[in-house]
Amino acid sequence: MKFIKKTIPLLIVFVVGVLSLISYYVPHKTSVNFIELMSKWENIVSAFAFLLGLISLFFSHYHKISRKVDGWGYSIFVFIGFFAIIIPAILNHGKSMTAAGPTSLGWAYSSIYTALSGTMFAVLAFYIVSTAYRSFRIKSKQAFVLFVAAFVLILGKVPLGQIIWTSVLGWTHVTVSTVIDWIMTVPAVAGKRGIMIGIAIGAIVTSFKIIFGIERQYLGKD
Amino acid sequence: MSETWMIAGAWLSAGLTIAIFSFLYKDNPFFKIAEHLYLGAGMGWLFQVSVFSVWGPKIWTPVSHGDWLVIIPSLMGISLLTQFIPKLSWISRYGFTFIMGYGSGLAIPATLSTDFMSQILGTVQPLSLMASMSPFAIFNALLVAFGVICVLFYFFFSVEHKGHFQKVSNIGIYFLMVYFGAAFGNTVMARFSLLYGRFDSLYASSSARNFYATQIILAGMVIYFVLHSFFGKKGPAEGEAAH
Amino acid sequence: MLKENLQKFFKIDRRWIFLLLAVCIFVPIMKPLGLPNKTIAPETKRVYDYIEKLPPGSFVLFSLDYDPSTRPELHPMATAIVKHAFRKNLRVGVVTYIPGATGMIEEIFETVGKEYNKTDGKDYVIFPYMPNIVAAMTQMASDIYGMYPMDRNGRDTRTMPVLDGIKNYKNVSFVVCITGTAILDYWVAYVGDKYSVPVAGGVTAISQPGYGPYLQTGQLKGLLGGMKGAAEYESLIQSPGKGTSGIDALNLGHLLVLALILTSNIIILIVKFL
Numbered sequence: 001m002k003f004i005k006k007t008i009p010l011l012i013v014f015v016v017g018v019l020s021l022i023s024y025y026v027p028h029k030t031s032v033n034f035i036e037l038m039s040k041w042e043n044i045v046s047a048f049a050f051l052l053g054l055i056s057l058f059f060s061h062y063h064k065i066s067r068k069v070d071g072w073g074y075s076i077f078v079f080i081g082f083f084a085i086i087i088p089a090i091l092n093h094g095k096s097m098t099a100a101g102p103t104s105l106g107w108a109y110s111s112i113y114t115a116l117s118g119t120m121f122a123v124l125a126f127y128i129v130s131t132a133y134r135s136f137r138i139k140s141k142q143a144f145v146l147f148v149a150a151f152v153l154i155l156g157k158v159p160l161g162q163i164i165w166t167s168v169l170g171w172t173h174v175t176v177s178t179v180i181d182w183i184m185t186v187p188a189v190a191g192k193r194g195i196m197i198g199i200a201i202g203a204i205v206t207s208f209k210i211i212f213g214i215e216r217q218y219l220g221k222d
Numbered sequence: 223m224s225e226t227w228m229i230a231g232a233w234l235s236a237g238l239t240i241a242i243f244s245f246l247y248k249d250n251p252f253f254k255i256a257e258h259l260y261l262g263a264g265m266g267w268l269f270q271v272s273v274f275s276v277w278g279p280k281i282w283t284p285v286s287h288g289d290w291l292v293i294i295p296s297l298m299g300i301s302l303l304t305q306f307i308p309k310l311s312w313i314s315r316y317g318f319t320f321i322m323g324y325g326s327g328l329a330i331p332a333t334l335s336t337d338f339m340s341q342i343l344g345t346v347q348p349l350s351l352m353a354s355m356s357p358f359a360i361f362n363a364l365l366v367a368f369g370v371i372c373v374l375f376y377f378f379f380s381v382e383h384k385g386h387f388q389k390v391s392n393i394g395i396y397f398l399m400v401y402f403g404a405a406f407g408n409t410v411m412a413r414f415s416l417l418y419g420r421f422d423s424l425y426a427s428s429s430a431r432n433f434y435a436t437q438i439i440l441a442g443m444v445i446y447f448v449l450h451s452f453f454g455k456k457g458p459a460e461g462e463a464a465h
Numbered sequence: 466m467l468k469e470n471l472q473k474f475f476k477i478d479r480r481w482i483f484l485l486l487a488v489c490i491f492v493p494i495m496k497p498l499g500l501p502n503k504t505i506a507p508e509t510k511r512v513y514d515y516i517e518k519l520p521p522g523s524f525v526l527f528s529l530d531y532d533p534s535t536r537p538e539l540h541p542m543a544t545a546i547v548k549h550a551f552r553k554n555l556r557v558g559v560v561t562y563i564p565g566a567t568g569m570i571e572e573i574f575e576t577v578g579k580e581y582n583k584t585d586g587k588d589y590v591i592f593p594y595m596p597n598i599v600a601a602m603t604q605m606a607s608d609i610y611g612m613y614p615m616d617r618n619g620r621d622t623r624t625m626p627v628l629d630g631i632k633n634y635k636n637v638s639f640v641v642c643i644t645g646t647a648i649l650d651y652w653v654a655y656v657g658d659k660y661s662v663p664v665a666g667g668v669t670a671i672s673q674p675g676y677g678p679y680l681q682t683g684q685l686k687g688l689l690g691g692m693k694g695a696a697e698y699e700s701l702i703q704s705p706g707k708g709t710s711g712i713d714a715l716n717l718g719h720l721l722v723l724a725l726i727l728t729s730n731i732i733i734l735i736v737k738f739l
Contacts, residue, residue, distance in 0.1 A: 279619065
């Protein structure tokens with residue numbers, strides 16, 4: 001049983017991993033055919049992954065409704081939202097637009113999904129402002145450097161800020177856009193590149209660990 | 223879509239938008255309804271796109287044409303769902319190991335080339351072209367190289383921060399701070415842009431053509447909060463979440 | 466006394482600040498300030514120049530990977546670049562790896578396609594959503610039709626005039642990825658670097674600074690960043706849209722944030738010395 005439960009899955013990760021890696025460097029027809037097949041399969045396997053989220057969401061809200069826990073009435077709206085999209089999708093075979101204009105699915109997309117999804121993230125704008133007011137403290141030299149970079153970016157990205165910069169610092173003949181360009185192409189590149197190289201080394205090591213079965217937390221418990 | 227549907231859409235869109243924004247004042251049932259609708263609608267959209275774009279053309283159509291090979295990845299995909307049955311959850315390993323093996327195998331060479339080798343090359347290469355560069359460009363190229371080294375020192379020699387090592391890694395922090403500062407500055411713009419998008423939509427819904435949807439819904443929301451503050455009981459779920 | 470009064474500023478109900486921000490963003494929407502974007506970032510100009518140089522009939526692949534949560538920043542960019550491509554009579558293919566993008570892709574081609582009199586299947590093709598980015602990118606390297614035998618409406622892609630002579634990346638002149646996720650990184654790593662396909666991007670302002678290294682090495686041919694990037698491109702193609710009006714509306718908001726940060730830090734400084 002251990003062979004079926006553990007050994008074969010570890011063999012799959014090893015064989016698929018090593019052959020995929022090799023395929024990157026070997027342009028031979030067999031290698032290309034192999035990676036083509038694996039890519040098609042990977043695409044199909046991934047198409048089921050979201051069901052994990054969908055089923056657990058439905059389970060949790062179904063339980064809330066069936067057990068009538070506090071606020072169970074709101075859980076009904078999860079299903080209403082789901083069917084508000086699914087029913088028009090079935091009626092229109094998944095088409096949100098036709099030559100005649102948007103279908104009922106397109107209507108649900110712009111009136112329900114776009115409004116909800118867009119606003120959920122737009123709310124964060126308010127919190128970033130109050131956080132800037134309450135928590136942005138210039139207490140050290142490093143915080144001061146962060147502040148200067150942020151200040152120049154916030155000011156220089158909008159026309160009114162550019163006008164203010166020119167009227168105060170116009171005599172230097174250095175525009176705020178030039179300063180932003182320098183920040184983004186010199187010190188920010190150095191900072192990000194350091195992070196990038198660090199993450200790359202970490203990602204490569206982790207990938208090898210997965211292929212060789214050293215990292216197997218994702219397999220779950222026995 | 224008829225004109226009536228478009229107006230109904232403007233009302234629905236404005237109503238849901240204001241319901242979510244109302245959380246900024248105080249947690250309330252309208253926000254909770256919108257929040258739950260969002261979860262459902264988001265999943266609904268993902269589900270319908272997957273069914274009509276992937277399951278149909280990539281699985282159902284080939285199988286109905288006799289291409290049985292796609293059943294293998296489909297079974298591996300379905301195996302992921304055994305996660306919900308503790309006794310059978312080991313079956314999901316067949317799907318997960320395939321995904322992890324394929325992803326890791328391709329990630330190694332791509333990361334090595336793009337985020338490691340090319341970045342080192344990009345740091346060193348400008349130094350070899352100094353003869354044709356202006357003094358300011360030379361200074362910038364040297365600064366990038368110096369900055370990258372300092373940041374790497376900060377990351378990889380974090381245990382032995384003493385003497386010169388400490389100085390170098392401290393300089394690395396300044397480069398990181400410039401990057402984070404730039405990222406923060408841009409985050410402000412990004413968040414405001416999203417807010418602009420929703421406000422712009424509310425403004426469109428406020429027109430006479432849409433029968434002043436925004437104004438009427440907003441007024442209704444204000445009346446609700448006023449009445450609630452006079453007559454409502456303060457339940458545990460309706461504390462002042464905005465504080 | 467003064468110290469206590471000053472400290473009261475930090476105890477202010479934050480809903481007042483929320484209201485102030487709402488006013489700063491909403492008022493310019495109702496009454497535009499008339500301060501449109503005037504500067505053009507060099508990396509935006511590079512995207513424009515690249516498309517400008519492509520001969521008519523070249524095939525440009527758009528990867529439009531954003532959902533409604535980042536629509537205000539990315540949708541105007543996508544619309545502007547597609548407009549530019551149509552104006553130059555380029556052939557356009559669209560892929561997406563974000564399910565929420567499909568509705569907005571339809572919207573772009575419904576409006577811009579009609580504006581430039583372009584036909585689905587002849588001048589452009591919209592491929593269906595695919596769940597795995599790396600798998601789709603890897604497959605397209607040898608045969609695009611292996612991953613996309615049909616368009617999003619189930620029509621055979623092999624017989625489409627827009628895809629005449631297109632088999633894999635060798636036939637793709639330019640890739641433009643517009644995204645609020647890390648999908649642009651995948652285009653750079655799995656397609657741009659490996660198959661020497663020129664890749665450019667359009668990203669949210671948040672992730673823009675992170676692409677500096679790719680721009681410096683030339684792994685990215687150009688980049689549009691956030692609402693400003695969209696406004697810049699709109700002014701380059703002389704077709705003002707939501708990016709242009711958006712940047713006008715952000716003016717007061719940006720100054721409000723700066724004023725708040727400065728005020729709070731000055732108060733702290735005064736309190737410290739009192």
